[in-house]
Amino acid sequence: MPVKGSCHCGAVQFQVETPPTELADCNCSFCSKRGNLVAYYPLAAFRLLTARDRVSTYQWGDYMGTHHHCGVCGCGTYSQFPDFSSGQADYDNPRVAINARLLEGFDLSPLPVNHLNGRDDW
C-alpha cells in the first residue's frame, strides 16, 4: 500500500509504493546535521506528487548525490543517489532516500534502525 510523505508546509509531497521496513541513521557530516531517518527505495517506487519547482537541491563533496528540501519550509525531503550496493556507483539504478519522518500516519518507532558509518565512508 502506498504511503505519502509531506514537508511541514505541504509544498512538497511524495509517495512511495510500500511502507518502509527498516530505517537508516547515518553519521556523515550532512546526515548528522540534517537529522532525518531515511528509508531507501528504487527510483521507480518513488513519486513526487507536487511541482518540481518547489524542491530545492543541495549538493556537496563528490556531487554524486542530490539532497532535496522544501524551498518554502526547509524540511529535508529526499535524496537521490546511484546504487552503491555493489561497492561501485551504478548510475543505471538510481535510489531515493526519503526522510521517513515525513511519512503521514505511519509509526516509525517499531522499525529497526541501521546505524550507517557514513562519517568514515563519505
Ligand SMILES: [Zn+2]
Ligand atoms: Zn514545505
